[in-house]
Amino acid sequence: MSATPSSLPPFDPGDPLGIDDLLTDEDRAVRATVRQWAADRVLPQIADWYERGELPDIRELARELGAIGALGMSLTGYGCAGASHVQYGLACLELEAADSGIRSLVSVQGSLAMYAIWRFGSEEQKQRWLPGMASGEIIGCFGLTEPDHGSDPASMRTHARREGSDWVLTGRKMWITNGSVAGVAVVWAHTDDGIRGFAVPTDSPGFSAPEIKHKWSLRASVTSELVLDEVRLPADAVLPGAKGLGAPLRCLGQARYGIVWGAMGAARTCFETAVDYARTREQFGRPIGGFQLTQAKLADMALELHKGVLLAHHLGRRCDAGTLRPEQISFGKLNNVREAIEICRTSRTILGANGISLEYPVMRHATNLESVLTYEGTAEMHQLVLGKALTGLDAFR
Numbered sequence: 001m002s003a004t005p006s007s008l009p010p011f012d013p014g015d016p017l018g019i020d021d022l023l024t025d026e027d028r029a030v031r032a033t034v035r036q037w038a039a040d041r042v043l044p045q046i047a048d049w050y051e052r053g054e055l056p057d058i059r060e061l062a063r064e065l066g067a068i069g070a071l072g073m074s075l076t077g078y079g080c081a082g083a084s085h086v087q088y089g090l091a092c093l094e095l096e097a098a099d100s101g102i103r104s105l106v107s108v109q110g111s112l113a114m115y116a117i118w119r120f121g122s123e124e125q126k127q128r129w130l131p132g133m134a135s136g137e138i139i140g141c142f143g144l145t146e147p148d149h150g151s152d153p154a155s156m157r158t159h160a161r162r163e164g165s166d167w168v169l170t171g172r173k174m175w176i177t178n179g180s181v182a183g184v185a186v187v188w189a190h191t192d193d194g195i196r197g198f199a200v201p202t203d204s205p206g207f208s209a210p211e212i213k214h215k216w217s218l219r220a221s222v223t224s225e226l227v228l229d230e231v232r233l234p235a236d237a238v239l240p241g242a243k244g245l246g247a248p249l250r251c252l253g254q255a256r257y258g259i260v261w262g263a264m265g266a267a268r269t270c271f272e273t274a275v276d277y278a279r280t281r282e283q284f285g286r287p288i289g290g291f292q293l294t295q296a297k298l299a300d301m302a303l304e305l306h307k308g309v310l311l312a313h314h315l316g317r318r319c320d321a322g323t324l325r326p327e328q329i330s331f332g333k334l335n336n337v338r339e340a341i342e343i344c345r346t347s348r349t350i351l352g353a354n355g356i357s358l359e360y361p362v363m364r365h366a367t368n369l370e371s372v373l374t375y376e377g378t379a380e381m382h383q384l385v386l387g388k389a390l391t392g393l394d395a396f397r
């Protein structure tokens with residue numbers, strides 16, 4: 001409080017709290033690389049991909065993301081970048097500032113499929129899959145959700161039985177990101193020994209992954225069903241370290257952590273779009289940004305955007321320190337996705353009719369975030385996680 005206003009750093013509308021001061025030069029370099037990649041490769045085409053409901057260049061995009069170290073970014077060894085969790089978070093934010101579908105591609109590849117193999121796989125499984133996944137040559141998916149079992153995955157019907165030394169998998173998975181382009185599917189199934197995870201080569205006989213069409217959210221993302229019809233796998237397809245539901249939940253924790261950051265990327269884009277629009281769009285003879293009601297909206301959006309980014313940084317530092325608890329990830333995912341949706345919707349109102357057009361990114365982000373609110377644990381599941389942690393009472397059943 002002793003500094004005089006003239007000796008203070010100038011107010012930065014893009015970073016009003018000076019959160020960038022928390023970053024190292026390396027953090028800034030990672031952020032700049034990912035932001036530039038998204039500006040070059042995603043932004044010029046995303047509205048078209050979204051309108052068509054396709055991600056046509058997904059294999060090429062995956063290889064490029066691999067080349068900039070974004071796949072399995074915070075994992076170590078096997079060609080992974082070994083970046084900090086804060087750096088991974090910054091990457092998620094920049095990717096989702098372009099589109100949640102691109103961030104989903106990276107989250108599922110790195111935090112779900114690669115992490116499952118990295119954390120629970122045998123050395124042979126890691127050698128077989130991880131280098132190709134880190135480079136983007138092999139795309140991975142993660143099959144937990146089923147048509148009748150989403151929030152309650154313990155009730156899954158997919159099962160694996162032993163036949164001699166082989167495993168035979170049967171069941172269906174639903175809403176699986178990257179499913180029909182994946183070379184390896186991490187599939188969770190009941191066994192006589194509880195829930196186990198399997199690294200399933202997607203060219204295995206009996207495996208198919210029809211793409212899910214007619215989505216009105218995450219349209220620039222591949223989402224598929226997985227059909228496992230007596231898929232026979234050798235004994236070494238099971239992930240030896242994954243026993244019980246805790247294993248997939250641990251993977252989900254990694255992906256949720258990325259969403260805490262990513263959601264603020266979508267929010268940032270919508271906020272910036274609203275500010276630009278409000279400064280130039282004139283009604284009643286002056287820019288709408290000069291009206292108090294618009295300024296109130298922008299001020300409230302800025303509060304939640306930068307509080308959310310600060311929260312992501314806080315959780316990122318705890319993650320790097322090894323002290324981040326699952327309840328804290330729930331806190332971040334619940335808050336930041338909810339606030340990001342609110343920011344996008346408010347931005348939509350500031351843009352008036354233009355807010356519903358694909359010429360602007362706002363409606364695309366808002367509809368994407370409806371999926372983000374639901375996947376990796378619905379908002380209600382995270383409320384229940386926090387409710388249980390706060391009261392000691394389990395309200396899930």
Ligand SMILES: Cc1cc2nc3c(=O)[nH]c(=O)nc-3n(C[C@H](O)[C@H](O)[C@H](O)COP(=O)(O)OP(=O)(O)OC[C@H]3O[C@@H](n4cnc5c(N)ncnc54)[C@H](O)[C@@H]3O)c2cc1C
Binds near residue numbers: 144151152380381
């Ligand atoms: C675009 C997209 C991509 C996805 N990608 C993947 C993926 O790669 N891999 C994967 O495994 N899954 C994926 N999912 C699935 C996602 O994780 C599930 O949709 C999510 O877990 C919710 O399951 P559900 O849709 O079956 O909803 P349900 O579980 O049927 O829930 C419906 C509603 O009931 C509420 N509810 C349920 N139980 C309770 C309760 N006890 N108390 C209060 N409310 C309750 C929920 O919160 C929700 O509001 C994806 C989903 C989408 C939309």
